[in-house]
Amino acid sequence: MTSISIIGAGNxxxxxxxxxAAHGHSVEIMSRDSSKARAAADQIGAAATVGEYGAKPVGDIVFLAxxxxxxxxxxxxxxDALAGKILIETTNPFNEDASGVVTTPGNSITQQIAAVAPESTQVMKAFNTVFRNVLVVxxxxxxxxxxxxxxxxxxxAKFLETLDMRPLDTGGLESTHALEWAGILLMGLARNGAGFGAALGAK
Amino acid sequence: MTSISIIGAGNxxxxxxxxxAAHGHSVEIMSRDSSKARAAADQIGAAATVGEYGAKPVGDIVFLAxxxxxxxxxxxxxxDALAGKILIETTNPFNEDASGVVTTPGNSITQQIAAVAPESTQVMKAFNTVFRNVLVVxxxxxxxxxxxxxxxxxxxAKFLETLDMRPLDTGGLESTHALEWAGILLMGLARNGAGFGAALGAK
Structure with a gap:
C-alpha cells in the first residue's frame, strides 16, 4: 500500500x-476549493481523505492534476512543501484547437514546473497520454x-504496475516535450476514428 | 495484390x-544508386524489381524511405512523376543527439515535401514510429x-492491414509534426530500458 497525494479535484x-483506491492505495486530495476536494474524496470512497491546500502532502508521490x-x-x-517528493504533473498544454502545444522544446510545462520546484523534488510527467475515460475503465x-x-x-514504474499499468519510461525531463506532443498525437487519433476511448498502446 | 514503389535502397x-513481398505484394525499388537498388531488390526476392530513379513509379502507393x-x-x-500518387514518407528528422527534431510546428518534413510535390499527390507520413528491427519481425x-x-x-489503412498492421489514423498533414515527436518519444523509450525492439503500441 502506497499513500499518494493529488493536487486537484477535477475529473x-x-x-x-x-x-x-481500487488497487489498495490511500489517497489525499488537495484543492484550493475545499468543497470540491471533499466531493472528489467522497466519490473516491473510504480510501480518500482531504488535505490542506498548500500544506506538505502526505504521500511521497504527489500528482498534479x-x-x-x-x-x-x-x-x-x-x-518547499514539495521538497523531497516525487511530483507527477499530468497536463496537456494544448493550443486553442488542440492541433499543437503552446510550449517549446526545452521548455515543456514539466520543465517550467521543475524550474520553480525545490531542487530536491523529482518532477515528472505521466498520464497525459491517457484520457480520463480510458483511465476509469x-x-x-x-x-x-x-x-x-x-x-x-x-x-x-513500480507504483504504476500496482495499478495494472505497463510503465513506459521515456527518459528524463528532456523527454517531457515529446510527451506533450504525444498528447496531440492522441487527439489526432481520437478525432480520426479511434474515438476518445483510445490510448497509446491500447489494443 | 498491390503494386508498391519504394524510393530508397537502405535498411x-x-x-x-x-x-x-511476404504478404503477396509486388515491389519496385528506385534509387539514385542503381547497384544499391539491385542489391535491395535481390534481398527482397522475386516480388521485387528495379525501377528507373526519377521515372514515374509503377505503384499507386510510393514509399519514400x-x-x-x-x-x-x-x-x-x-x-510530376509523382502526380496522382500516394506518397508515404517515413523519415525521422532527428537533431544531432536525437533529443528533439529539427523541424517546427506547421513545417514538418511531410509538409515541406507536400509544398514541392504535385498538387494531386497525397503526401503522408508513416512508419517513422516503427524501427527497422521491429518491422522485420x-x-x-x-x-x-x-x-x-x-x-x-x-x-x-487497407493496405497496412494486409501487412498484419493495425492502421492508426492520426489525421491530415497538420498531424505529421506530432508524429515526428513520436519518433523522439520512441527513442526515449528505447534508450530507457525498452530497447530498440520497442514500438509504440507493441505488447
Whole structure:
C-alpha cells in the first residue's frame, strides 16, 4: 500500500484517485476549493481523505492534476512543501484547437514546473497520454512517463504496475516535450476514428 | 495484390519491401544508386524489381524511405512523376543527439515535401514510429500515420492491414509534426530500458 497525494479535484484527479483506491492505495486530495476536494474524496470512497491546500502532502508521490495554465503557479505556491517528493504533473498544454502545444522544446510545462520546484523534488510527467475515460475503465494500460532521475522513475514504474499499468519510461525531463506532443498525437487519433476511448498502446 | 514503389535502397526500404513481398505484394525499388537498388531488390526476392530513379513509379502507393535531410530534394527531382500518387514518407528528422527534431510546428518534413510535390499527390507520413528491427519481425504491429485526404488515408489503412498492421489514423498533414515527436518519444523509450525492439503500441 502506497499513500499518494493529488493536487486537484477535477475529473482527472478523481480518475487517478479512484484507480489508486481500487488497487489498495490511500489517497489525499488537495484543492484550493475545499468543497470540491471533499466531493472528489467522497466519490473516491473510504480510501480518500482531504488535505490542506498548500500544506506538505502526505504521500511521497504527489500528482498534479490541474489545467496546464495554472500548474506553475500552484507549484510555486506549494514551494518547499514539495521538497523531497516525487511530483507527477499530468497536463496537456494544448493550443486553442488542440492541433499543437503552446510550449517549446526545452521548455515543456514539466520543465517550467521543475524550474520553480525545490531542487530536491523529482518532477515528472505521466498520464497525459491517457484520457480520463480510458483511465476509469478497469483494464490494463500503457502509461508513458518521463522526468526526474532514474531512481525516481524506477519508484514510479513500480507504483504504476500496482495499478495494472505497463510503465513506459521515456527518459528524463528532456523527454517531457515529446510527451506533450504525444498528447496531440492522441487527439489526432481520437478525432480520426479511434474515438476518445483510445490510448497509446491500447489494443 | 498491390503494386508498391519504394524510393530508397537502405535498411528501411528493404524492410518495408520485404514485409510487403511476404504478404503477396509486388515491389519496385528506385534509387539514385542503381547497384544499391539491385542489391535491395535481390534481398527482397522475386516480388521485387528495379525501377528507373526519377521515372514515374509503377505503384499507386510510393514509399519514400530515405534520410530526412535529402527527402525534399528527391521529391523535387521526381516532380510530376509523382502526380496522382500516394506518397508515404517515413523519415525521422532527428537533431544531432536525437533529443528533439529539427523541424517546427506547421513545417514538418511531410509538409515541406507536400509544398514541392504535385498538387494531386497525397503526401503522408508513416512508419517513422516503427524501427527497422521491429518491422522485420513477422508480428502484428501498430502503425501511426497522418497526411493526405481521408480517402487516401482509408486506402493506406487497407493496405497496412494486409501487412498484419493495425492502421492508426492520426489525421491530415497538420498531424505529421506530432508524429515526428513520436519518433523522439520512441527513442526515449528505447534508450530507457525498452530497447530498440520497442514500438509504440507493441505488447
Amino acid at each position: 482527472m484527479a478523481t480518475a487517478i484517485g479512484a484507480r489508486a 490541474v489545467l496546464s495554465a495554472g500548474a506553475v503557479d500552484i507549484v510555486t505556491h506549494y514551494g 478497469d483494464q490494463p494500460l500503457d502509461v508513458f512517463f518521463a522526468g526526474g532521475d532514474p531512481a525516481a522513475r524506477t519508484q514510479v | 528501411m526500404a528493404t524492410a518495408i519491401g520485404a514485409r510487403a 530515405v534520410l530526412s535531410a535529402g527527402a525534399v530534394d528527391i521529391v523535387t527531382h521526381y516532380g 513477422d508480428q502484428p504491429l501498430d502503425v501511426f500515420f497522418a497526411g493526405g485526404d481521408p480517402a487516401a488515408r482509408t486506402q493506406v
